Amino acid sequence: MLSDIEISRQAQLQPIETIAQEFGIIPAELTLFGSTKAKINLSIKQRLKDNRDGKLVIVTAVTPTPFGEGKTVTTIGLTQGLQAIGKQACACIRQPSMGPVFGIKGGAAGGGLAQVVPMEALNLHLTGDIHAVTSAHNLAAAALDARLYHETRLGAEEFTQASQLPALDIDPNKIMWRRVVDQNERSLRQITLAQGASNGPIHDGGFDITAASELMAILALSRDLQDMRARIGQIVLALSKSGEFITAEQLGVAGAMTVIMSEAIEPTLMQTLTGAPCLIHAGPFANIAHGNSSIIADDIALKLADIVVTEGGFGSDMGFEKFCNIKARQSGKAPDAAVIVVTVKALKANAELADGEARDEMSKLQAGFVNLAWHMRNVAQYGVPVVVAINRFESDSFEELAWLKAEVLELGAFGCEVSEAFTQGSQGATQLAQTVVHATEAGGEFKYLYELEASIEAKLMTIAEIGYGASGVNLSPLACAQLQTLKQKGFEHLPLCVAKTPLSISHDPKVKGAPSGFELPITELKLNAGAGFITALVGKVMTMPGLGVRPGYLNVDINEHGEIVGLA
Known part of the structure; x- marks a missing residue:
């Protein structure tokens, strides 16, 4: 199979004006950045204000592993699958930071036959936001x-x-x-x-x-x-x-400051490999911020599409929790369904095995299933219908996939489908799309994890105990002093944004599976009065990543034709 950048470069793209017109955006509402991307003027919100909102689907995942779970692949593949079954669909995703692009993670345009294109434009600068x-x-x-x-x-x-x-x-x-x-x-x-x-x-x-x-x-x-x-x-x-x-x-x-950002407030329109619209806007990380794309992009897309597919960063303990308790509070729009992305490889990697313990592949899968089960219960407690998407790898056996699907349905998921969007594009996600449509029509009773009227301590305890499975919290002396200041200044009513490792449900990246009984160490409480939340830093979480011993930039170059090569 061709590399992602080769697939992107060979794609037959439509002019972005055509994508906009088919989606219901008029030329006067576009500022073109070449032929493949355009800013959307916020005047569109006034024109569309009386339109009925479509359904909102959030894509989340199990606890991340080095193999990659394919959350963005599933987000884009599902959007393409919805388009293939006759739905007006739109994806809303974050703009990639160049730190991870040139560091260890690579780009965030999806992959294979489920991509936002051109992927170089998305991953490098975009429209400068x-x-x-x-x-x-x-x-x-x-x-x-x-x-x-x-x-x-x-x-x-x-x-x-x-x-x-x-x-x-x-x-x-x-x-x-x-x-x-x-x-x-x-x-x-x-x-x-x-x-x-x-x-x-x-x-x-x-x-x-x-x-x-x-x-x-x-x-x-x-x-x-x-x-x-x-x-x-x-x-x-x-x-x-x-x-x-x-x-x-x-x-x-x-x-x-606002003047400098006055154009950044407009979302950018791009397209998927099948010509489905995609709005890219904002890029907060989910481990150190709230991990979701913009309310503005969602608002515009919901007025134009039957179904909008958005994505929360990392596992459901991260971006999904913050979507529900921070973004949904401020937007007034709760998700109509959630998709949890999982892979067989991810569950095996999340298996909590004793040192030196040997297991066959099926036993590893069974041991790691507790992680998926935890994320399913976590999402379900918000009253949102849960669909599990098994992102298939070539190495997955029929036996493993059949066992996994049966266990997911036994646990009470609304549905479970194998997705092959990476290798088959929209056709590999049509069944997933059908199931997601039915999930959005099923209805739910969305609820927040905590009420804003609760004290900061009570909200921390709720997130720790119900959101992560901890037995309690432990505030550092600095966090205790900051807590008193926040109370004195009248900021106790704000929601919390927990900054912690994404590599475990707990604060310890080495702990796999579904840990419980641990104490969550709160090292610092940081006020974000403009954003409207308080960040609780957990353990040794870093707000500035570092480069590894072999960063991704080593692979990136320009060839003799002036084309970018090596961009993942």
């Missing part, structure tokens, strides 16, 4: 350090006379706004700023990856430009020496 987030974020960091420098240099009274601005009295040891860059760069996690004469008070800082920026979360959760402007103004950047929050609005930088 991530760069806009990076620039707007770092403008706030520069503005904060400049204000600190000038107030320190002149003193409060002289600064106010010179600038006609009130002195903010920034505490250099309480600056909360780190810088960002869209690459994996562990050496920037901790840095020292303002070294050298006349550069301001020396203080500690650091970088996160752009996907972890609160601005990225704001982009994904905003309803329109005015909402984004208001949210950016509410961002807490630092504390004053008297302990007061200093916001982007108070610093006077919120308007300029």
Whole structure:
């Protein structure tokens, strides 16, 4: 079989104007970026406001493994399968960060015959949204350090006379706004700023990856430009020496930040290999952010499509949980059905085996099934019909697939289908598409995991015990102090966004299967006032990834024809 990039390059693409027209988008609502991608103007929301909403399907997965479960392949394959059975379908996915693209994960366009194309465009820059987030974020960091420098240099009274601005009295040891860059760069996690004469008070800082920026979360959760402007103004950047929050609005930088992101708020339209529309917008990671594409993209797609297929990052303990408890709260749209992607290889890798214990392949599969069973129960507790998609690999035996399907149905899933979208495209996902359609029509009684009125401690306990299977939580002294500050400042009503490893349901990436009885260590509580949630950092989770010993960029180059090669 050809590589993903070869398949993408050989595809017969339709002009993006044709994709838009067939989907119900008029030319005046498009800003073209060449012939294969276009921005959608938000004026479309007013035109479509009276349209009936379609059904919303979220694709999630079992706990990730090095083999890859094919969640995006299934998202795109299902969209193509829905199109093949006569449904107007649209996929809504996140924009890939170049950190993982050139690091270890590779691209995020799907794969095989279930891709968004051209895959190079999706994986590299697209229409510049991530760069806009990076620039707007770092403008706030520069503005904060400049204000600190000038107030320190002149003193409060002289600064106010010179600038006609009130002195903010920034505490250099309480600056909360780190810088960002869209690459994996562990050496920037901790840095020292303002070294050298006349550069301001020396203080500690650091970088996160752009996907972890609160601005990225704001982009994904905003309803329109005015909402984004208001949210950016509410961002807490630092504390004053008297302990007061200093916001982007108070610093006077919120308007300029919004201007930089004023085009990024528009989703980008692309197409799948079969010409199905796909909206790409925002790119928050699910391990350190909320892991879902934008509310705006969903809103537009739901007004035009019968069924919209979106995707939550990593397993159901990550992106799906945050979709339900953060995104659905802010969008007002709960999923009508959920698809859990699983592979035989993934379940074998998730088997909790004793050291040196030998098992045959079927026994490994049976031992690892507890992980899928956990994710099925996790999704079902939200009142959403569950369909399991077995993403088939060539090495899977008929016996293994038959056993797995029978066990899934025995456990009470709405349906279970083998997907061969990777090798067969839309035809490999038509049965899955039929089952998903029936699931969306079955109806459910969606419910949140916790109520916003509960205390922060109660919400943490609920996520830990019911969301992960832990026996409780353990807050560090820093987290305890931050908890008291959040309560005093009136932010106890916000939902929680847990930042933890995606490689285990627990906080320990080495623990497989369906762990229970562990204590969840909360190391830090970080306010994201603009995004509208509190991030709870668990264990040693990193907000800036690093490159491995053999990064993906080693394979990427340009050939003699000027074509990109080696992009995964």
